Amino acid sequence: MSLIFVSLVAGIAMGASGKIPAAWFHYSNKMTTIMLFIMLLALGAQIGIDRELAAKLTLLGGRALLIAALSVAGSIGALWAVARKWNLAGSGHGQDRNSCRQIQANKE
16 A cells, blocks of 8 residues: 555656656556556456455445445535535636636735
């Protein structure tokens, strides 16, 4: 786990330092997607090899689906509550009264 954290912090530091060529940013989204697919393929292969886990997959899959559905519902509910409290329903993409430019203009 610490290797993951160290790698993430190192990547942030490299990006913030400006030492990464700008041309790499064009490919970063594609590289991330490809690496994610490779990780998912490896995870699927590992699950397929483990007979005990594969046998329990239906039980685990049902629980995972329930947890995922409740997580999405909770996120939508929290977003709805925050948007309603702060009256953000009509704010769009930051181009209305809640945009940074408009908030700065209101302060002056």
